[in-house]
Amino acid sequence: MIKYIIKRILQTIPVLIGVSIIVFVILRVFAPDPAPIVLGDHASAEATAAWREAYGLNEPIVMQYLHYMQGVLTGDFGDSYFTKTSVAQEIFSRFPATIELAVGAILFASIFGILFGTIAAVKKGTWIDNISMLFSLVGVAMPVFWLGLIMIIFFSGFLGLFPSTGRISSPLMRPDDITGLYVIDSILTGDMKALKDSLWHLTLPAVVLGMYSMAIIARMTRSSLLEVLSQDYIRTAKAKGLNSKQIVLRHGLRNGLIPVITVIGLQFGTMLGGALLTESVFSWPGIGAYTVSCILKSDFPVVQGVVLLVATIFVTLNLLVDIIYAVVDPRIKYGKKEE
């Protein structure tokens, strides 16, 4: 198993190199020249040339890439063209907000997705099943920005139950910075007021972001569980005298959730890449909206850094999913065949 994990980690290196080359080339070929954006339209030719030289943009693209990778290997991802702060700092000041939102969304999506999917499978063909599946169809079909607006109008405008923007009511309430995740930090510091307030702010955006995944997870759970429930070992479990709750929980879900794990992993990866629309609708200070603004401004180092980070997260999540697979399903043994 450890051998397998090491092998998989080594395999990620070419993937990440490939990703970095693609994003590097695409930015330089298709994105507008950053110099006039940074310096303004009326900058002199000398100033532009000096700026390009300072950021190495006058070199051939291969040399630019090699210099960039040299930096990456030493942990230097370059500086933003606009704020002049390091890319790492730029990303990590915003990334915790994205993580918090993504974790909230995936928790919502997994809990309710599995719940609805299970109920639908157990009550197959009844009105409960039909309503669950209709609900999940709506979840898949509804555009996030529209759902976000509807939720804001209804829950924060009309009912006044939840706030519509931001991570916390006032900057003064921010818990001490430990992880950057407000919920975790307020638990660690025992600040109950901040915990309540940050959860309160998190609810609506997490539900909006998680709705699509919840619908996918519910459908996947339903079909997978239906298949498992028709297996011979379910009949064996019945013959033992177990009740239907025990059968579904102990024998059905344990086997039925195996394919659902993959879906959850992939959905979570997508969310961590930044939920542009959700973040925009709820003014959530995460990485998604920031990245888009950097793309539009041709802030190459930041875009490259974000893409590399997201790619790394994706690869890691995939590896994690495979490891969880082996834990849940004892029939899967990695690395045995090669030996």
Next chain:
Amino acid sequence: MLEIKNLSVGFQQKKGTVNAVRDVSFNVGDDEIVAIVGESGSGKSVSSLAVMGLLADNAKIDGEILLNGENLLLKNEKEFQEVRGNKISMIFQEPMTSLNPTMRVGDQICEAILTHEKISKREAMGRAVELLCSVGIPAPDKRVKDFPHQMSGGMRQRVMIAMALACRPKILIADEPTTALDVTIQAQIMKLIQDLHVSYNMAVILITHDLGVVAEVADRVCVMYCGQIVENALVADLYDNPKHPYTKGLLESIPRIDEDKERLYMIDGVVPSPQNLPEGCAFAPRCPDCMEICKKSRPALVESEGRMLRCFLYHSVCEGEQK
């Protein structure tokens, strides 16, 4: 101990009801091995699943299934759960797929014990080891930690048996327990069931289409055809002197070591579909001794010389004797 009276099972489908079991009655004594034999689709598995209450939701069940005088068909789901795996257990045809692939076999056996008895997990695990030992699995204390995929088909069927025995049931229903296994293993499993029948002092209902197995282990045999019992007799009587034309045909078609035949006997025709049964006796179209009455009306199950028969050939005999 177990009395099945006029059991009928129909499956409701879009095209109408399919009657898989029609008016089946037989008894199982305290320490009997009763074999139910018949072709595929003759209703033998459906009858046993009805006894376990494991039929699909679209099944319509009539009649009575009495366990020590209590009608199981009147029990609600919760009461029936206390019977399953506790008083009546069942093992299935497919040992390869009948165990949960993601659960250790020891835990699966423990689950059967803990469902019906209030003992600690640790005691249950101890019992599981003993059970594996009694079904002849070597190194049972290690094998309890195995997952099903680490075991062969024969081993898995032994685990299934251990699981079925977990609560010392009164009756074990074995639904073609050896069909999926190879021949040498088949004999071992049958021997095991026979031994456990004695040591656990339980009745066994053995469902099979293998008449050779029946001759060796069973006390009594019910022969089923098209959802009905056509002959119910003691093993010795049935093999020495089969009476129903279908039973005769079945026994004729077994190869025998002391006979030198060019071709085996074959019963003419095919089994009619349960949706489209003949007007008279279901076996009439294939029967070599078919009479006029057989085509028009259906015979009842009547007693004749210590056995039950569903055939007009013997109706007249008993009617004659009664007169």
